[in-house]
Amino acid sequence: xxxxxxxLAGSWEFVVGDDWVSAAGVLLTVAVTALVAGAGxxxxxxxPPAVLGLLADSVRRAAR
Amino acid sequence: xxxxxxxLVISVFLACAVEAVEALTIVLAVGTTRSWSSTLYGTGAAxxxxxxxxxxIGPGLTSLxxxxxxxxxxxxxxxxxxxxxRKAILRSAGVKAKHDELQIYQRESAAAAGAAExxxxxxxxxxxxxxxxxxxxxxxxxxxxxxxxxxxxHRVALAALAAGVAVLxxxxxxxxxxxxxARAPENAMKFAVGVMLSTYGMFWSVEGAGAxxxxxxxxxxxxxxxxxxxxxxxxxxxxxxxxxxxxPAGGPVATSSTARQAGP
Numbered sequence: 001x002x003x004x005x006x007x008l009a010g011s012w013e014f015v016v017g018d019d020w021v022s023a024a025g026v027l028l029t030v031a032v033t034a035l036v037a038g039a040g041x042x043x044x045x046x047x048p049p050a051v052l053g054l055l056a057d058s059v060r061r062a063a064r
Numbered sequence: 065x066x067x068x069x070x071x072l073v074i075s076v077f078l079a080c081a082v083e084a085v086e087a088l089t090i091v092l093a094v095g096t097t098r099s100w101s102s103t104l105y106g107t108g109a110a111x112x113x114x115x116x117x118x119x120x121i122g123p124g125l126t127s128l129x130x131x132x133x134x135x136x137x138x139x140x141x142x143x144x145x146x147x148x149x150r151k152a153i154l155r156s157a158g159v160k161a162k163h164d165e166l167q168i169y170q171r172e173s174a175a176a177a178g179a180a181e182x183x184x185x186x187x188x189x190x191x192x193x194x195x196x197x198x199x200x201x202x203x204x205x206x207x208x209x210x211x212x213x214x215x216x217x218h219r220v221a222l223a224a225l226a227a228g229v230a231v232l233x234x235x236x237x238x239x240x241x242x243x244x245x246a247r248a249p250e251n252a253m254k255f256a257v258g259v260m261l262s263t264y265g266m267f268w269s270v271e272g273a274g275a276x277x278x279x280x281x282x283x284x285x286x287x288x289x290x291x292x293x294x295x296x297x298x299x300x301x302x303x304x305x306x307x308x309x310x311x312p313a314g315g316p317v318a319t320s321s322t323a324r325q326a327g328p
Contacts, residue, residue, distance in 0.1 A: 019147065030138075030139050042275070044275045044277050044278065051146070055150065058146065062154055062160075063159050
């Protein structure tokens with residue numbers, strides 16, 4: 001159990017790092033894209049502004 | 065080779081070269097200070113472990129349906145790429161210290177010299193452990209990129225080949241220079257890798273989510289351009305705001321030298 005916890009914590013640190021907000025934002029963006037695309041509406045335009053916003057916010061928080 | 069495959073090769077090559085430069089510094093520091101043979105055993109063992117990870121996971125990933133794979137792999141790449149990009153922007157703006165390979169080399173050399181001597185002059189456990197750990201940790205990021213990038217296009221072997229070529233070139237440069245590659249433009253390379261990972265991550269996650277980019281694969285270039293220009297812009301804005309904050313409340317003294325420094 002302890003080893004599994006360490007592996008999970010290590011994987012989290014490796015992929016997400018110290019910015020879980022951006023990671024959650026990416027997942028939310030992909031989920032919204034899937035929902036909109038599933039409704040038969042063009043959804044490609046959602047990700048670019050969302051990702052740029054997430055990046056700018058991440059940089060702003062890190063620079064504070 | 066298609067443009068998507070070319071992007072894969074360039075991204076993996078650059079990412080691997082950056083990590084190899086960092087691993088080389090550790091290997092050189094321990095090897096020159098203590099024992100070359102034990103250091104090279106550690107390096108080789110780490111390389112075998114990394115190759116085993118790619119061989120064990122790669123075929124399983126590529127057997128998954130491409131849509132499901134791309135949404136998972138794309139999201140992971142995007143999260144991972146934004147991390148690289150954020151750090152590169154912060155380094156470029158001067159908020160975060162840049163990697164100084166010479167300083168790291170000196171620190172690792174001092175630690176290696178200060179560690180307990182090997183018994184009997186044979187196998188040196190310290191050299192093996194430090195080189196194994198250093199190469200494995202730096203290499204895990206490369207393995208992750210090889211697996212995600214490669215599986216996203218069902219070309220894990222091509223991604224692994226690009227990674228292998230990068231390692232060989234950096235190792236050859238290290239043998240020739242016999243010193244850490246302190247002049248390698250590490251942050252520029254990390255900036256490029258961050259942009260590439262985020263570009264492909266965004267492209268694949270959106271495609272995997274069921275949406276379609278106008279222009280198909282050609283949209284990759286547009287995403288790349290937008291991300292690159294936006295990231296450079298962010299770094300510049302951050303640098304300017306830091307410089308502005310550093311100017312005293314009364315403003316700079318208007319001498320000819322400060323006027324030159326404050327120019328565009």
